[in-house]
Amino acid sequence: MTEGFIFAKYHIIERFIVIAKSSQPRRTPYWFTEYGLPKASTPTFYKFTSERNTAMDEKFMRAALTRAKRAAALGELPVGAVIVKDNRVIASGYNKRELKQNALLHAEMTAIDRACKKLGSWRLTDCDMYVTLEPCPMCAGAAINARLGHVYFGAYDDKSGCVHSRANLLGMNLLSHTIPYEGGIMEAECSALIKDFFANLRKRPKRRAATEDKNEV
Numbered sequence: 001m002t003e004g005f006i007f008a009k010y011h012i013i014e015r016f017i018v019i020a021k022s023s024q025p026r027r028t029p030y031w032f033t034e035y036g037l038p039k040a041s042t043p044t045f046y047k048f049t050s051e052r053n054t055a056m057d058e059k060f061m062r063a064a065l066t067r068a069k070r071a072a073a074l075g076e077l078p079v080g081a082v083i084v085k086d087n088r089v090i091a092s093g094y095n096k097r098e099l100k101q102n103a104l105l106h107a108e109m110t111a112i113d114r115a116c117k118k119l120g121s122w123r124l125t126d127c128d129m130y131v132t133l134e135p136c137p138m139c140a141g142a143a144i145n146a147r148l149g150h151v152y153f154g155a156y157d158d159k160s161g162c163v164h165s166r167a168n169l170l171g172m173n174l175l176s177h178t179i180p181y182e183g184g185i186m187e188a189e190c191s192a193l194i195k196d197f198f199a200n201l202r203k204r205p206k207r208r209a210a211t212e213d214k215n216e217v
C-alpha cells in the first residue's frame with residue numbers, strides 16, 4: 001500500500017514536471033487584453049465621454065427609429081440608421097435583408113452607401129451615424145472604412161454587437177482610425193421595437209399550426 005502510495009506520488013510529481021516542460025508561455029489573445037471584453041469591464045476610455053447634447057441625440061435617434069419602423073412594417077428585423085452632417089440628416093437606411101435576400105443590406109450599410117453617393121466621397125470623416133441597434137462586425141467595419149466621426153447607437157446587442165458588447169472594433173485603431181461611440185441612446189424605445197418583432201415572430205408559427213388543424217377537421 002505504501003509502495004503504491006509512493007509510486008502514485010512520484011507519478012503525480014513526474015506528470016507535473018512533464019507539464020511544466022511542455023507548456024510554453026502562451027500569448028494572451030490580443031482581443032482579450034485590450035478589447036472585446038464583456039460590457040461591464042470594457043475600458044471606459046474607449047467610450048465617448050464628453051458632454052452630449054441629449055436633445056440632438058434624441059432628435060437623430062428618433063429619425064433612425066422612424067426608419068426602423070419602416071423595416072418592421074416590411075417584416076424585417078427593425079433596425080434603422082441615419083448619417084448626420086452639420087446637424088442635418090444626409091442619408092438614411094433600414095434593414096432590407098429579407099426583402100432583397102442580401103446579407104449586406106443592413107441599415108448602416110445602406111445609410112453609409114447613400115451618404116458616400118451624396119457626398120461623392122468614401123470619406124465620411126465629418127459625419128456621425130445614429131443607429132437603433134449596436135452595429136454588427138460588418139457594419140462596425142464599414143463605419144471604420146468610411147472613417148465616420150462618431151457612432152451613436154440605441155439598444156445593445158449582446159449576441160453580435162461589435163462596438164461594445166462582444167468586441168470594441170471602433171476602439172482598436174483599425175485602419176489607423178478610432179471612432180468614439182456612445183450606446184444606450186433611447187435604449188428603451190429601440191430595444192422595445194426589437195423585442196416586439198421577436199414576440200410577433202414567435203406567435204406566427206403557432207397561428208399557422210392552428211389554421212392547419214382547422215383545415216384538417
Ligand SMILES: [Zn+2]
Nearest residue numbers: 106136138139
Ligand atoms: Zn450590421
